[in-house]
Amino acid sequence: MDYKYIEQLLERYWKCETSLEEEQILRTFFRQEEIPAHLLPYKSLFAYEENAKHVALDDDFDQRILAKVEPQKVKVRHMSLRRQFAPLYKAAAVIAVVLSLSTVAQYSFNRGEQVDYNYDAYKDTYTDPQAAYGTVSEALQIVSESIQESQVQNGDTALVPEQKVITE
Amino acid sequence: MRMRVLLTVLMVTVVTAMMRAQDFASRYMSENAGDTTLVCISVSPRMMEEILEKGIQEKDTIGITEIISKLKSMQIVYAEKRGKGYFEKAEEMAERNSARFRKLASYDKEKDHCRIFVREQEEQIVELVLLKQEGRRFTVINFTGNMDRGFIEELKHTMILKPMKGEES
Amino acid sequence: MQEINFRHDILPLKNKLFRLALRITMDSAEAEDIVQDTMIKVWSHREELTELESVEAYCLAICRNLAIDRSQLKGAQTEELTEQNTAQPDASDPYSRFVQNEQMQIIHRLINALPEKQRTIVQLRDVEGKSYKEIAEVLQLSEEQVKVNLFRARQKIKQQFTEINNYGL
Numbered sequence: 001m002d003y004k005y006i007e008q009l010l011e012r013y014w015k016c017e018t019s020l021e022e023e024q025i026l027r028t029f030f031r032q033e034e035i036p037a038h039l040l041p042y043k044s045l046f047a048y049e050e051n052a053k054h055v056a057l058d059d060d061f062d063q064r065i066l067a068k069v070e071p072q073k074v075k076v077r078h079m080s081l082r083r084q085f086a087p088l089y090k091a092a093a094v095i096a097v098v099l100s101l102s103t104v105a106q107y108s109f110n111r112g113e114q115v116d117y118n119y120d121a122y123k124d125t126y127t128d129p130q131a132a133y134g135t136v137s138e139a140l141q142i143v144s145e146s147i148q149e150s151q152v153q154n155g156d157t158a159l160v161p162e163q164k165v166i167t168e
Numbered sequence: 169m170r171m172r173v174l175l176t177v178l179m180v181t182v183v184t185a186m187m188r189a190q191d192f193a194s195r196y197m198s199e200n201a202g203d204t205t206l207v208c209i210s211v212s213p214r215m216m217e218e219i220l221e222k223g224i225q226e227k228d229t230i231g232i233t234e235i236i237s238k239l240k241s242m243q244i245v246y247a248e249k250r251g252k253g254y255f256e257k258a259e260e261m262a263e264r265n266s267a268r269f270r271k272l273a274s275y276d277k278e279k280d281h282c283r284i285f286v287r288e289q290e291e292q293i294v295e296l297v298l299l300k301q302e303g304r305r306f307t308v309i310n311f312t313g314n315m316d317r318g319f320i321e322e323l324k325h326t327m328i329l330k331p332m333k334g335e336e337s
Numbered sequence: 338m339q340e341i342n343f344r345h346d347i348l349p350l351k352n353k354l355f356r357l358a359l360r361i362t363m364d365s366a367e368a369e370d371i372v373q374d375t376m377i378k379v380w381s382h383r384e385e386l387t388e389l390e391s392v393e394a395y396c397l398a399i400c401r402n403l404a405i406d407r408s409q410l411k412g413a414q415t416e417e418l419t420e421q422n423t424a425q426p427d428a429s430d431p432y433s434r435f436v437q438n439e440q441m442q443i444i445h446r447l448i449n450a451l452p453e454k455q456r457t458i459v460q461l462r463d464v465e466g467k468s469y470k471e472i473a474e475v476l477q478l479s480e481e482q483v484k485v486n487l488f489r490a491r492q493k494i495k496q497q498f499t500e501i502n503n504y505g506l
Contacts, residue, residue, distance in 0.1 A: 013491070014491055014492065014495055015488065016484050016487050016488045016491065020466055020468060023462075023463070023466075024466070041498070041499070041502060043440075044440035044441045044443075044444055045444050045494070045498065047441065048441045048444040048445065049463045049464055051441070052356070052460075052464045053356075053464055053465070055352070055355070055356050055359065056352040056355065057351055057352055057355050057369060057372065061351060061369070061372075062348065062351075064373070065348070065351075065372075065373055065376055065377075066344075066348075068373065068377060069343055069376070069377065069380055070343075116189060117189050117190070117191055117240070117241065117312050118189065118190055118194070119212055119213050119240070119241060121190075121194065122210045122211075122212040122241065122243070123210055124210055124211065124212050124214070124215050125209045125210050125211070126211065126215060129215065129218040129219045129221070129222050129223030130222070130223050130225075132211050132215050132216075132218070132219050132223060133219045133223035133224055133228075133236075135209065135211070135242075135244070136211060136216075136219060136236060136239070136242055137228070137229065137232060139242060139244060139309045139311075140232070140235060140236075140323060140326075140327055141327050142298065142300070142307075142309060143284070143296070143298050143309060143311075143323065144323050144324050144326075144327035145327070146273065146275070146282045146284060146298060146300070147272075147273050147284065147320060147323070147324060148324060149275045149277075149282070150273035150274055150275045150282070150284070151273070152275075153275045153276075153277075154273075154274070154275070230439065230442060230443065230446075231439065231442050325439060325442075326439070326442075
């Protein structure tokens with residue numbers, strides 16, 4: 001395969017002489033699996049640019065901005081929802097008491113807000129952050145290696161990688 | 169009616185506030201209180217912040233700052249002997265609390281055993297617990313923080329495999 | 338006189354605006370606020386919009402200016418690339434979820450370490466695919482100036498990326 005065209009495009013890319021279409025050609029080219037060794041170093045740059053396009057706001061954003069820009073409609077909706085669910089709030093409070101009392105024996109019960117750990121009880125082993133870092137880094141290493149070992153033994157299904165991994 | 173709801177909610181808050189959550193390592197240590205074979209190392213949220221501020225050098229692993237910034241604390245529990253007993257106890261404790269901890273990963277290799285549990289809140293991992301037995305040695309590595317769904321993948325790709333000190337034993 | 342419709346003309350720009358704000362501030366919470374504020378600001382001046390050619394360019398310009406102001410308030414680096422910049426922590430950065438490997442992490446950091454103008458131009462050109470004309474409009478520069486800045490940015494990325502990779506060997 002003749003990569004001369006790509007190489008020329010690349011040269012012009014660095015000099016900012018490429019058009020938008022030509023830049024897209026480069027991005028498309030580097031999306032492939034098989035890239036010749038001498039062009040491989042540039043793959044991540046173009047792959048990064050492609051991926052960067054996928055960053056987006058979450059779905060709730062629309063609701064929030066519309067609430068500010070078109071306040072009338074949303075206010076009415078809020079009121080009727082609150083009225084509808086009022087009796088349920090009381091029931092929820094009662095259930096919460098029952099549940100919390102029953103789990104007091106084992107762990108404290110957390111109802112879904114920010115988990116609040118008792119960090120005040122920690123007695124720091126280190127006074128030097130660099131030393132502390134060394135241990136944290138080592139620990140992360142062990143966790144990482146263990147996860148990978150687990151994957152090797154059990155196949156990828158051992159983990160729950162539901163994150164939106166963008167593949168080329 | 170309103171008052172009753174308020175009082176109920178208040179009581180719940182008080183009850184939960186009195187029993188602030190312990191991470192796995194703290195719980196394990198308290199269940200084995202008095203056992204001098206077990207050693208606990210702690211890195212508090214304050215020290216974690218100091219690590220981010222001055223503990224990381226330029227030559228250190230690229231991307232580790234991002235990883236550590238998602239952690240709030242770390243505790244390590246270890247023992248140099250009776251690893252099997254300690255490990256089984258720890259595993260049992262995690263499984264007993266299956267409502268809180270979900271098994272994320274696991275492997276067994278001859279005399280070595282490893283389990284990783286996570287505690288999740290909504291879409292975040294708020295606590296990660298690694299239990300390890302290597303022959304006679306027992307280790308718990310316990311992180312708390314705001315580790316999102318991509319964290320595990322990020323961790324794998326940030327920590328480059330390199331030989332650990334004293335690995336060949 | 339053309340009527341501007343919020344849902345039709347402004348709202349669809351949300352992700353482009355978010356990505357730009359994020360590129361400048363490197364803080365996703367801040368970036369989201371900036372997008373909201375940009376939209377509200379633009380919307381409250383919608384009478385003036387009807388005389389403009391490109392609503393999008395106008396929105397991007399407002400967004401960029403807000404992002405720059407907010408970055409300066411926080412004291413974030415918008416200066417020249419230094420050794421320290423390349424190791425800057427970005428704890429609340431959703432980009433990291435999409436950065437699959439170490440190489441891409443390096444690119445990510447290199448771009449984020451560029452001075453703001455170059456960073457913005459790279460974002461608008463290489464990620465959003467905007468023409469030099471459009472970018473010139475957003476930044477209130479000449480097309481030639483846009484090209485010069487882009488040139489510097491690409492050269493820098495190329496040079497540093499090569500250096501880092503060679504060092505690794």
